Amino acid sequence: MALFILEGLLSGINFTIIFFIIKDVLDLNFNYNQILKYSSILALVYLIRNFLYRRAYTYGQYAGSDISRNIRLNLGNKFKEIPLFNFTKRKTGKYINTVTNDVDSYENILTHKYGDILKNLVLVIMLLIYMFKFNKDVGIVSLVGGLLLIPSLYISFKIVNKHGKNKNLAQSDNTDNIVEYITGIKTLRIYGQDGVNNNMIINSMKNYSDVSFKYEINILPMAGIFNILIGLCIPVSIYIVGLSYINREIDIKMAIMISTLPIFLNKLLNTLYISLTGYKNLKISRNNIESIFNEKEEFKNNKSFNPKVFDLEFENVNFSYDDSKKVCDKLSFKGEHGKLTAIVGSSGAGKSTILNLISKLHVPDSGSIKIGGIDIEGISSEKILDKISMVDQNTFLFNDTIKNNIKIAKPTATDQEIIEVSKLSNCHDFIMEEKDGYNRLVGENGNRLSGGQRQRISIARTLLKDNPIVLLDEATASLDIENELLVKEAIMNLISKNKTIFMVAHTLPIVKNADRILVMNNGKIIESGTHEDLMKLKGKYYSMYLADKSN
């Protein structure tokens, strides 16, 4: 900043030199020595200014990229603290937009805007001082022109606030839709909904360009009015200078000099107006970054969580995602330590929601969930998740080797441990089929592996993490027979490890051996007991079992 101000001050020397040249020319004193003197001063000042500007620019770039890197890292840290249920479709787009575009815009404020604004401000002040010094009346007219900047910017800032925010929101939506479009491109292609056939993406692009156009069109009138008003200061100043010259209050040198200054001032004020309006727009990005940092964080405390046993109890738990529908309706049940509790029931009954509540991805509206007799409400979710492993249909794999993907569950694991859990989860054979073995790359989100192989890797992770509670969500759904058998076998290996297991399942044979089966319907548990108990009841489970062709 200091270097930019210094550079601005030095550029004022140009005006002084121009003044002296005009003076010398009119005094018929403009000889070779004078020419040499002025050109040398101008060259020297130019070199110093160039040096200062380069330094200021480099420092600015360096500081800017340092700051934006830190902001991005801190945002990454903050995402760790934001409750998982906040990562909804809309918010994800907003987050991506902030981490990419908003941080870039903020860096732009730091690296370019501040410097330009300061430099031009210094020059405007210098020119005003010159004008007051040379001719008070022209000084007053120029000052009024300069002060017009304040109300004009006030109005422009209001417009920027209103339309700039909409533009920023449309940009987030756009980012979000583009991410969804690209991730869903396979499905969209299958149904011929890609490219210009995709209404969602077309509307989103159109909305963004409409909102951007609206922003520009609303900003323009005020910029035009300001432009005209300060433009009028030039003829008024020249009129005053002309009168002063006719009345012999100033000589011709002064008259020429003072007439040129309002033209420079006009250009500077216009640049300043544009820079400050742009600065205000970029501040929306700064506010977006701040709003993420201010987002409510997940409940956290330092309370340790080390229950002696890991039985799990729901007591009168009520929960709904939104007010329209109760997804858990006064749920009460117990899953004993080291036992397998299966949850079955019709689609949408609330089975997966139970697992989400256990892992604190959501919190109940009322009632309590206890692990080993301790209410999990008062424990941070980080500590709860430290005791839980989860296997669901959508195993997320990183674009890395198989080994590293398993190791994520326990970064300190030895190769021997990894091979051991891979054998138990029926992964070892398919891993060794290829020459790279455990160092084979799985591709983006594991796309070089089959669905069953991905699930077995997820089970290997669970075995490696060796947590006392295991949540299995439809782990055998959508698999072919061979894969299903291998996954089931892997699950059985998991079950034999004395863990408290909750398993949501559609196919009933694997449920048959459960210690307890909960049958859900519309957020309620309507039956519970062992397979034999429920078969004797001849209720919902009985009819589901008879209808299940996989028995």
Ligand SMILES: Nc1ncnc2c1ncn2[C@@H]1O[C@H](COP(=O)(O)OP(=O)(O)OP(=O)(O)O)[C@@H](O)[C@H]1O
């Ligand atoms: N994130 C969410 N926001 C709003 N509603 C949701 C959300 N997740 C689930 N639901 C709704 O909650 C209800 C229970 O969903 P849940 O996934 O728990 O059912 P489920 O029994 O596991 O179903 P399925 O067997 O089909 O997987 C459903 O009506 C569903 O539409």
